[in-house]
Amino acid sequence: MVSALQVDTVSSGNRVPQSGQSEYVLEVVNARKEFPGVVALDDVSLRIRPGTVHALMGENGAGKSTLMKIIAGIYQPDGGEIRLRGEPVTLETPLAAQEAGIAMIHQELLLMNQMTVAENIWIRREPLNKFGLVDHAEMHRMTAELFDRLNIHLDPEAEISELSVANRQMVEIAKAVSFNSDVLIMDEPTSAITEKEVAHLFEIIRDLRAKGIGIVYITHKMNELFEIADEFSVFRDGHYIGTHLSSEVTRDDIIRMMVGREITQMFPKEEVELGDVVMSVKNLTLEGVFHDISFDLRQGEILGFAGLVGSGRSNVAEALFGVTPATSGTIEIEGKPVEIKTSHDAIKLGMAFLTEDRKETGCFLPLDIQENAQVAVIHDDFVSNGFVNESKLVDACIEMCKKLRVKTPNMHECIENLSGGNQQKVLIARWLLTNPKILILDEPTRGIDVGAKAEIHSLITQLAHNGVAVIMISSEMPEVLGMSDRIVVMHEGHATGILDRSEADQVKIMDLAAQ
Template sequence: MNSEYILEMNHITKTFSGVTVLHDVTFQVRRGIVMGLMGENGAGKSTLMKILQGVYTPTEGNIMFDGQQLEVSNINQALLKGISMIHQEMSPIPDMTVAENIYIGREPKTKLGFVDEKKLKEMTSELLEDLELNFSADTKMRDLTIANMQMVEIAKAISFNSKLIIMDEPTSAITEREVANLFRIIRRLKENGTTIIYISHKMDEILEITDEITVLRDGYKTGHDLSKNLTQDELIQMMVGRSLDSMFPKTFAPIGEVILKVENLTFKKYFHNISFEVHRGEIVGFAGLVGAGRSEVLETLYGLRHAESGRVYIKGTEVYIKNPQDAINHGIGLLTEDRKASGCFLPLGVKENIIMPTVKQFKKTIFVDDKRIEEEAEKQKKNLGIKATSLEQHIVYLSGGNQQKALVARWLVNNPDVLIVDEPTRGIDVNAKAEIHKKLCELANQGKAIIMVSSEMPEVIGMSDRIYIMHEGEMTGELTRNEFSQELIVKMASLSKAQLNEGR
């Protein structure tokens, strides 16, 4: 054992039912560094990390951790050895507090064996304060935003005082300020000797925070180098085996009539006096910090909540949307930001997930036409390049990118006039991102109106024809493409309209 390395995964091969998903991978991590682990969804990153955590046993190979042969058969055993993980897919217990979620199963006890509530709250409050989080230990998880739920997951992993922390897409649902805070925490952990494996699809982040990067593709290790020696183009080449001409294959469709117009939409808890319009052929971006109210505005348009005032017009006619079915009937579709919680029907197959909202279209007398459903689902599977063993494969077993493609396919079947896409490429690989961007441009060229919420600045700038910017529930500005500027968007997203007017 070379003491330079805290982790050596040597010649790891993993086979499932005769299919090899990892091919002789050697993954070595030096002590006290941040190691980036990159690759498309399905490249083998998750399988490799599950082997490290004891979820899977390698078919071939061995693991050395902190100078000892590592033999663990479950996550708890890995935790006891000093290995913890922040998962991209969160699993909070909604009716329990932040403190209970962080320390579940290891709560401090009184002499009588009961949970020491005072001590539990003190420990959690100290941890939250150290991480500069502005919610309390006794807040119920259901009352937190997705971003703050993610920060609780990060706090939980740190609370184990592990020697090695695996961070799987830790910034997929947090704000730029929280990303900066997380990077501060990572640097401090590194100074204290903790080793980090950092998994992300965000090129700029991974080049900024990591010391070294290892890349997997189709179960093979395709590259490793010091981060300072690598560029985004080189990483993409290693990840997909070819150069992508552009992450954002933007095409410019003919701009047609106003198809959706919103006037003074208000729901005081989330947003007020929101007015905007979208034309046929446009991709209109909504920018702003997480919590600005963008998703809430668009979920209201889709009937998931009811506005207190304001008007909505479709093709010049005022409409009243009380529920999602009303929205669908008026030609509005919504691709939600959380595909696991509110997008995919996880227990069902790919076919059912594609067809579910439009099953009425396939009725033949009182029964559905199974043949037509099969043909349409297969058509969309091919159209979007959804990688699944069959249409019957449960969607839960697909990669994040393929789950997202299935949700896009759902709305292609429905054929809405207005498609709202909320964080359409969150947590998916660069190739899947480019494919979804291309599909959105194709829809715009077909005369659809696309509204896109994105917290990734390059995405909203690269894909939009116009951008509306929100700050704390108000619309602070609108930019046309020739006005796009990352600095200006950040400024408009960070200040109120009054503050912006004062600065002029």
């Protein structure tokens, strides 16, 4: 369907409205941004109408977040122009952008963990009493009023560190709304919240849209685009590809625009003859968190873990890898009982663990790609006479990052400068370099674009084909169903069932997950 449309259907070609007569609340015209060794944005334009939700689509590294950071005053463009309500503006700082009427919810949460919910929302805007001191009672009242308007049920005095990731996301959303901005940017706002909370967020978005706010919505989830977006724009490799009404395209149209190619198989699961039991878990328990978890994992098997947020899936993974050791139960590796008290124990046993939160527990953000990729490698392939073969290690890291198509000018680029999806690829490279026998993947494609998802799914399938035993935790039902040989379903710390691939479907999983 896309081929039959004009490239800029929604924004009427390249017409630029006259100053003061703009039908757009926000325009970016011919923006350019370069970083050392890479052009992140090349002559990119975007136009946002008031009272609409405009989705921004593209693979990781396409330039979406870079453009949003320019609009939010975090980066300065090397060329082009930004217009608000038809007037050219210069947004030199995030504060300048906020004062101009632009608020942004970042993909990586930026809250202060040791401060309260209310303090985070009103930071630098705290109400003061007659003595010039922060009026905490008034700040509490303002927060409660904001939460009541948004139907958010959180304690304003709760410390951020006490909240779940999902509730922290709701605080970020409330903070952005509190600015009463004309433009609200949401970068992957549903990546860490439940389906129920997504429905709640969409109610908030529809209310804001009805009030005339222009919303820029970055997402990798196609179903969200069709449910909440009025129109969308696609970027690819730092270039603007096109803008269309959501009602005029199909999912396949959008994928072709994003990746420039057909993706014929999203879940390339192969039937692999399973080998011997490589891990046997019996009655694994972490008091107060999960109880009596038992399963066997075979060579070449992809064992999915499904369940609602808070079911204990990630806690089981952390216990298996020694992050938070279990209080009782047994683990056998290749038939031998083992004690896993630390992650070092797990790595020595041939295990690897991609954690759920790449920012908090995955990436070493101040370090470069090479340092992040090599940090877990301790096996003999790279050690001779007690010394690390640095040249061999560097070559292996480069080769693995090439295999995973990490987009970077070089291996010395700080990992913090990469897109979320490319950070995820570096973390996967880190663990594949250890040649694991057992690979635990917690939300391996969270925040990953559709093209990279297909690549990672293909990689997981290949690893299983080569005999690696995989535990894959995912909140995305199609991923669990499409990739798993068997599925362990959890509810409130208990395994409520194990389903074979041949019998599993969404209804059965949800029945077990909601028991």
